[in-house]
Amino acid sequence: EDQVTQSPEALRLQEGESSSLNCSYTVSGLRGLFWYRQDPGKGPEFLFTLYSAGEEKEKERLKATLTKKESFLHITAPKPEDSATYLCAAPLGSGGYNKLIFGAGTRLAVHP
């Protein structure tokens, strides 16, 4: 069964304290993996697409990496404005389109 699992469920950091969020997946024939950020009461905001194992993408204090079994979202020197829920998602579908299967997310709180 295709599945995406994220850990930890919640993470509390002090401002400047770097850490990593994990996304493990069991998806046959993975064609890519997406990371999204979601603020309370808002829809998910696209961050990164990772296409193959070994790939890395960076944006400001965030860096996403992908292996054959999992993906990490590294947060370097976070700020309070990085507080949000971070979701990873894998595309499924063989018809040329991509319905996404999401993990439950990691709720990140960064305190000053």
Place this chain on the structure above:
Amino acid sequence: DTGVSQNPRHKITKRGQNVTFRCDPISEHNRLYWYRQTLGQGPEFLTYFQNEAQLEKSRLLSDRFSAERPKGSFSTLEIQRTEQGDSAMYLCASSATGSIEPQHFGDGTRLSIL
């Protein structure tokens, strides 16, 4: 690029009533998706449109749910005879046509059933 727009943002209704939500995708996007998200969970796929054709429906989409995308532009999601379990955030996303194109989400419609 004005983003994906969803209306209304919030809907409160009594059990048994019918509700309809609207989604306006990014104008050049042919692909449109509906998802449902409950508290503490990630979004779950409901249905997919390629232009005006509805090509896939999840088993989560019972016969009380119907979605349309007339003329391949905006889409509507209707829930008939609402039940308590329908309370959730309903999210719409659109994407360009391509192998692995990211989906861009609207801010959703939050449905509360009294």
